[in-house]
Amino acid sequence: MIGRALTIAGSDSGGGAGIQADIKTFQELDVFGMSAITAITAQNTLGVHGVYPLSTEAIVEQIEAIGTDLGVDAIKTGMLFSADIIQAVSECIIKFKWENIIVDPVMIAKGGASLLQDEAVQALKEYLLPLAMVVTPNIPEAEVLTDMSIHSIDDRVEAAKRLHQLGAKHVVLKGGHGNEEELVDILYDGVNVSFFKGQRKSTKNTHGTGCTFAAAITAEMAKGQSVKHAVQTAKSFIQAAIEDDLKLGNGHGPTNHWAYQRRQRGGN
Numbered sequence: 431m432i433g434r435a436l437t438i439a440g441s442d443s444g445g446g447a448g449i450q451a452d453i454k455t456f457q458e459l460d461v462f463g464m465s466a467i468t469a470i471t472a473q474n475t476l477g478v479h480g481v482y483p484l485s486t487e488a489i490v491e492q493i494e495a496i497g498t499d500l501g502v503d504a505i506k507t508g509m510l511f512s513a514d515i516i517q518a519v520s521e522c523i524i525k526f527k528w529e530n531i532i533v534d535p536v537m538i539a540k541g542g543a544s545l546l547q548d549e550a551v552q553a554l555k556e557y558l559l560p561l562a563m564v565v566t567p568n569i570p571e572a573e574v575l576t577d578m579s580i581h582s583i584d585d586r587v588e589a590a591k592r593l594h595q596l597g598a599k600h601v602v603l604k605g606g607h608g609n610e611e612e613l614v615d616i617l618y619d620g621v622n623v624s625f626f627k628g629q630r631k632s633t634k635n636t637h638g639t640g641c642t643f644a645a646a647i648t649a650e651m652a653k654g655q656s657v658k659h660a661v662q663t664a665k666s667f668i669q670a671a672i673e674d675d676l677k678l679g680n681g682h683g684p685t686n687h688w689a690y691q692r693r694q695r696g697g698n
């Protein structure tokens with residue numbers, strides 16, 4: 431049977447991040463994509479112009495519709511916006527006994543707009559991280575969740591260990607916000623630390639990189655791959671998507687969700 435992946439996240443009208451990035455990534459990696467929308471954003475490459483959260487009832491109804499019929503093999507959470515939404519989503523995950531949960535702890539969009547209320551951070555730590563098979567913070571998100579400053583690679587490893595102590599079974603701490611030429615994402619599984627390296631591309635077209643990366647991990651896990659294999663594929667997917675950027679819009683443009691498959695087929 432084909433792998434089934436569900437994204438519980440916000441809609442990005444500009445198509446580069448959120449639900450739209452996730453579904454494109456699922457499709458490119460050959461899994462059946464489904465969605466439960468938490469909020470509508472009016473967004474383009476220049477920034478977030480409006481945020482309209484849905485009621486918890488509307489969100490739970492979407493998740494229940496999927497859980498009681500189609501079923502899922504892996505779930506990604508993205509923009510959850512409020513403590514109430516985090517709690518409602520966590521209760522659904524527990525109710526359906528879903529285990530392959532990839533939590534992208536989205537907090538702030540590239541343009542600076544807040545996609546998670548400050549008071550929701552505690553709910554994220556308390557309700558959702560203990561359910562996470564994988565959590566994928568960027569450096570600023572990891573700093574908020576662990577209450578520590580992250581400068582060196584050793585700091586990243588320490589932060590990953592703290593996030594593991596909060597209940598996430600695997601921690602992928604992304605290096606995009608670091609300043610090294612060779613980007614380093616780390617994976618901590620509670621015992622071992624693995625390093626995933628890639629060449630930094632100098633580009634402003636990085637809108638939605640975090641969503642796309644976490645969606646690729648989710649897709650691979652929906653196909654039954656191990657976390658380590660999923661992260662390796664996601665790294666190749668996002669590297670291609672950033673390198674072959676589409677140059678759309680006047681601000682931070684989207685990445686290229688076709689690039690990985692085109693390369694696999696030997697195209698450019």
Ligand SMILES: Nc1ncnc2c1ncn2[C@@H]1O[C@H](COP(=O)(O)OP(=O)(O)O)[C@@H](O)[C@H]1O
Pocket residue numbers: 567568569604605606607613614615628629630631632633636638639640641643665668669672
């Ligand atoms: N300029 C870049 N060149 C190549 N890879 C990048 C670049 N920026 C980010 N990445 C990669 O994209 C993924 C998302 O990283 P990051 O930017 O840290 O997350 P977020 O979008 O959540 O802020 C990571 O795998 C990171 O290494």
Ligand SMILES: Cc1ncc(COP(=O)(O)OP(=O)(O)O)c(N)n1
Pocket residue numbers: 439440441442447448449471473508509536538539540541545636637638639640641642682
């Ligand atoms: C609806 C929505 N969800 C998430 C984000 C943040 O996406 P991310 O991949 O972290 O990319 P940037 O916003 O940092 O470019 C979003 N913008 N919108």
